[in-house]
Amino acid sequence: MEKELWKGNEAVAEAAIRAGCKYFFGYPITPQNEIPEYLSYHLPKIGGCFLQAESEVAAINMIYGAAGCGVRVMTSSSSPGISLKQEGITYMCGAELPAVIVNMMRGGPGLGTIQPAQGDYFQATRGGGNGDYRHLVYAPATIQEAADYVQMAFDVADLYRNPVMVVADGMIGQMMEAIEWREMPKRELPEKTWATTGTKGERKPNVINSLYIDPNLCAEHNERLAAKYKAMEENETRWEEVNTENCEVLFVAYGTPSRITKAAIKLLEKEGIKAGLFRPITLWPYPSKQLKAAASQESVKAVVDFELSMGQMIDDVKIALEGCRPVTFVGKAGGVVPTPAEVAAAAKAAIGR
């Protein structure tokens, strides 16, 4: 396949269409506007529907309605808008509805800024909505990955009957890169016999619902969901390791910081320091075992967590390491992106150089 130059947000939108998504409901917010703009033009051409909702709250509930009818559907937003979607996300997890939700993260808290950030890690991985629920969170680091994982997300959502979130810092949404459109491996997917398509008088009514008023039934429902989440942990965890073998410093970073880290590793190499990168691709489920294995090598003196936040993923890093190595933090929140030299300096400080 030939390489094509694509802007991140437009690649995300095109990837959804290529994955068979014909429906999108959203609300404008920077820095993700090219996603709804692209789809507002292209979805009607393929017999689909784009609708700009009155709010993110309405948009996510439209996703709920569409997903309940068994069609592939997506919404996208950025940080403050994703906060508003949390109600719908917990309802969709409760009602077991597959859909794809994209968050092009910007600086917070509150209205924050429109520049790239990763301050929504807790919200994405811990659940900003109520109740015991989980959903996959893919964190692409390149536009190629954004295109790939958005396509994959639809299959995974259908497989588990669960929403899937794709989070990227605004940098990924806004920049352009050469990508190739490649077919993602297809999963074997169950038929959506639960969808509301009208009974036609041929079956009992299907009901899309997250209400279990009998506490025993609600407890059972939670057990069943937990088993499903466990299966996701076992089968869907993804990560990448770069230069980790026998490294002295192990960086942990995802999204744009992982790319800056690769440059920092080269700077450190010039000074005779071998550094490696552990990059979670799924933020949930978190690749804890794999991270601990990489960090437990005898060569590793320090683990440096690098985020575009004031330190959120670092909690998962510490949980994964179970105290086996010291963990230090480097990062900035609010839309400022550290340089490779700053990141390299943090690594040197961590090992006393």
Added chain:
Amino acid sequence: MAIVYQKSKGLTDAELHYCPGCTHGIVHKLVAEVLEELDLLGTTIGVAPVGCSVFAYNYFNCDMHEAAHGRAPAVATAIKRVSAPGTTVFTYQGDGDLAAIGTAEIVHAAMRGEKFTTIFINNAIYGMTGGQMAPTTMVGQKATTAPLGRDKDHYGSPIRMSEIISTLEGAAYVTRVSVHDLASLNKAKKAIKKAFQMQMEGKGFTFVEVLACCPTNWGKTPAASIEWLKENMIPYFPLGVYKDVDGEVK
């Protein structure tokens, strides 16, 4: 023996959970009968609200969604737009759901002229949570969160949703009915039927507001509740047709 009356095929066999004297059951019956008479049950998807009629998905004998509080019009919007042509969609919502937390969703669905039908139950109180003040609670009417009665200076006057919705171009049919006696009940059924027919003709958004009794939370007997509705609600919430793109208004 001839069958002179039987339960609509539009209702399941589930036992209704509503209190004695509550009018939800009557309105459920009317909607179910209309869907059956129009032969729409097999191609209908309904949306239940949060509130007393939260379990409506157990009672209507068609595909159903249970929506988050107030969001039924957003859910219904998507259902109608992604479903096969000819699918009938309705929301069934109470006053807390539609006129408080879901005001934005209902107004914008009407503005867009979404081709579904909303059945709006206005009983001037929050029922399911135990009698708190609703946006439709009458001035002076007592509620658990307005123990001295709704104070106009503090909370303003009740919201008239049919009047608001009727100002929107996208609304094709807007009417306020009641089910306090047989004559009004028959009118209510005709209105519900017309709303569904106009939906299927693609005329636009259709909205039927039904004034309803809540004896439990009004602290009245079912009979006294009907009198209270006639004396207090109907004068403030006048019955009638507020919008009909096909014909006469009022």
